[in-house]
Amino acid sequence: MRLRQTLVLLLLGAYTLFAAGPFVWVAMMSVRTTTEISRNHYAWPEQWHWHKFADAWFGSGYQVYFTNSTLVVCSAVALLTLVGAMAAYALARYRFRANRTIYFILFSTIIFPPQITVIALFQILVQYGLYNSLIGLTLVYVAIQLPLTIYLLETFFQRIPGELFDAARIDGYGELEVFWKIALPIALPALSTTVILNTILLWNEFLYAVVLITDESSRTLPLGIQRFMGDQQQDTGMIATGLMIAIVPVVLIYVFFSEKLIKGMTAGAMK
Amino acid sequence: MHEARALRTPWRAVTLFLLPALTLYVAFTAYPVVKTLWNSLHVVLPNRHEFVGLANFVELAKDDIFWRAVRNTLIWACTSPLFEVSIALVLALALYAKVPGARFFRIAWFTPVLMSYVVVGIIWAWIYNYDWGAVNVALRWLGLQDWARPWLGTPATALPALILVTSWMWAGFNMVVLLAALHSLPSEVIEAAELDNCGWWGKLVHVIVPLTKGTLLNLLVLSFIGKMKIFDLVWITTKGGPLWSTETVSTYVYKRAFEWSTFDLGYPSTIASVWFAIVIASVLLLSWLLRQREKLEF
Numbered sequence: 001m002r003l004r005q006t007l008v009l010l011l012l013g014a015y016t017l018f019a020a021g022p023f024v025w026v027a028m029m030s031v032r033t034t035t036e037i038s039r040n041h042y043a044w045p046e047q048w049h050w051h052k053f054a055d056a057w058f059g060s061g062y063q064v065y066f067t068n069s070t071l072v073v074c075s076a077v078a079l080l081t082l083v084g085a086m087a088a089y090a091l092a093r094y095r096f097r098a099n100r101t102i103y104f105i106l107f108s109t110i111i112f113p114p115q116i117t118v119i120a121l122f123q124i125l126v127q128y129g130l131y132n133s134l135i136g137l138t139l140v141y142v143a144i145q146l147p148l149t150i151y152l153l154e155t156f157f158q159r160i161p162g163e164l165f166d167a168a169r170i171d172g173y174g175e176l177e178v179f180w181k182i183a184l185p186i187a188l189p190a191l192s193t194t195v196i197l198n199t200i201l202l203w204n205e206f207l208y209a210v211v212l213i214t215d216e217s218s219r220t221l222p223l224g225i226q227r228f229m230g231d232q233q234q235d236t237g238m239i240a241t242g243l244m245i246a247i248v249p250v251v252l253i254y255v256f257f258s259e260k261l262i263k264g265m266t267a268g269a270m271k
Numbered sequence: 272m273h274e275a276r277a278l279r280t281p282w283r284a285v286t287l288f289l290l291p292a293l294t295l296y297v298a299f300t301a302y303p304v305v306k307t308l309w310n311s312l313h314v315v316l317p318n319r320h321e322f323v324g325l326a327n328f329v330e331l332a333k334d335d336i337f338w339r340a341v342r343n344t345l346i347w348a349c350t351s352p353l354f355e356v357s358i359a360l361v362l363a364l365a366l367y368a369k370v371p372g373a374r375f376f377r378i379a380w381f382t383p384v385l386m387s388y389v390v391v392g393i394i395w396a397w398i399y400n401y402d403w404g405a406v407n408v409a410l411r412w413l414g415l416q417d418w419a420r421p422w423l424g425t426p427a428t429a430l431p432a433l434i435l436v437t438s439w440m441w442a443g444f445n446m447v448v449l450l451a452a453l454h455s456l457p458s459e460v461i462e463a464a465e466l467d468n469c470g471w472w473g474k475l476v477h478v479i480v481p482l483t484k485g486t487l488l489n490l491l492v493l494s495f496i497g498k499m500k501i502f503d504l505v506w507i508t509t510k511g512g513p514l515w516s517t518e519t520v521s522t523y524v525y526k527r528a529f530e531w532s533t534f535d536l537g538y539p540s541t542i543a544s545v546w547f548a549i550v551i552a553s554v555l556l557l558s559w560l561l562r563q564r565e566k567l568e569f
Binding site for chain 2: 005008009012015016018019020021022023025026041042083084086087089090091094095096102106109111112113114115116117118119120121122123124139140142143144146147150175176179200203204205206207210211222225226229236239243246247250251254258262
């Protein structure tokens with residue numbers, strides 16, 4: 001029995017190495033110089049070159065990419081949460097004829113392959129002068145995450161007993177006040193789940209960004225990394241530093257909100 | 272309660288709540304979909320367009336690269352879910368059996384899915400590097416020099432190598448979902464199986480798989496949809512090469528629209544429309560076949 005348990009643990013350890021090893025490897029390379037790396041790709045850092053992060057940040061444009069990503073993701077998520085919560089609340093709480101039709105259309109959109117919109121979005125944004133603009137990208141990001149957000153929040157609002165809202169209305173609250181002062185505060189746990197989920201998904205988004213952004217000054221992090229990778233193919237050390245800059249915010253979110261995040265991602269998955 | 276709710280619909284409030292979302296949806300999703308379908312019947316050049324009827328579709332039917340891309344994407348979408356979900360099931364069972372350090376394992380296994388495909392793509396391009404990538408280093412260390420090769424640069428191995436990457440990335444995620452499903456099972460059932468002494472394989476096949484069937488099927492469908500869309504990973508690592516061996520429908524659409532200097536957006540829209548129909552049809556078919564749905568709670 002003890003032998004079997006040791007064997008199982010050994011296998012799980014091996015799988016852990018396989019799953020998390022690449023991340024640890026990149027983290028180590030991010031503080032080593034390319035010369036050190038090319039001597040031995042798998043050595044522990046002899047000297048921790050933290051200045052490489054400053055070099056990438058100021059010298060290789062990562063400051064711009066990071067700022068752009070932060071701007072786009074924060075404004076998209078804020079807008080998405082507000083607009084999504086309003087729509088989800090209306091769909092969950094009021095009965096009207098088109099209700100289920102709207103819900104069904106939004107719900108089916110979740111499985112659409114992105115190609116069906118991306119070419120036309122390129123044309124439309126060019127036409128309205130929103131091509132190569134962070135505002136255009138933000139609006140597109142809101143639109144692509146909207147169906148999933150509404151779906152998740154609608155499920156949550158459905159489960160709040162209607163008496164609660166009716167009581168508030170009898171107390172003289174208007175429809176807007178009921179939403180703002182009762183529904184939103186109650187929905188806070190669900191809202192934070194969608195906020196975390198959307199933040200990560202949009203932080204990592206690549207396809208829409210690569211089609212809708214070409215200006216150096218408007219690049220988001222995934223585009224910046226791709227660009228840097230193309231230009232400095234041989235500079236393994238600096239590429240690794242850039243990768244870490246992109247990963248660290250996500251890892252921080254994971255460290256602080258791992259339960260919420262896992263819940264959000266699985267809930268998003270189970271649609 | 273229902274009477275009070277159904278009493279009168281406050282139309283002004285409903286409109287106010289729904290309008291922003293619907294406006295965004297119409298402008299950035301519904302309209303683009305319609306426009307793409309319209310494009311598919313036209314030649315669309317930067318400053319003019321021309322109706323060509325079904326000519327694009329006829330051309331598509333004869334386009335060998337497209338069929339190659341369809342084949343690659345389908346291979347990907349049909350194999351990767353099986354790997355991911357079966358690895359995930361084994362891992363979830365290990366954690367369910369309360370091995371020591373379960374919390375640490377769960378967190379470590381989940382990490383790959385947090386990284387973007389761009390990051391993952393670069394890391395794995397390094398891992399598959401011919402000279403110093405971990406795979407070839409390990410093979411040489413084991414004395415299997417002949418097996419070492421540029422994994423992403425060889426047509427025969429490039430696609431399997433990338434499929435492995437997606438399985439690596441998603442196994443931990445599926446594991447977490449399955450673990451939640453296992454924990455929601457009544458423990459008596461599993462204990463009863465334990466008492467019946469039917470061996471771990473029997474327990475797996477006769478008890479655990481049937482009980483978590485809903486979740487398993489859901490995960491398979493979800494993973495299938497994800498792989499039908501795959502773009503970023505391929506674009507970062509191989510751009511569809513070598514010799515179209517990793518070309519997917521998504522990368523081909525992108526190439527035809529923005530890389531090849533044909534400047535025609537009609538033909539790529541045709542590919543997108545056909546693929547759209549195929550994805551919708553196969554998802555409908557799959558969920559009709561599998562039927563069962565389970566909602567995961569917050």
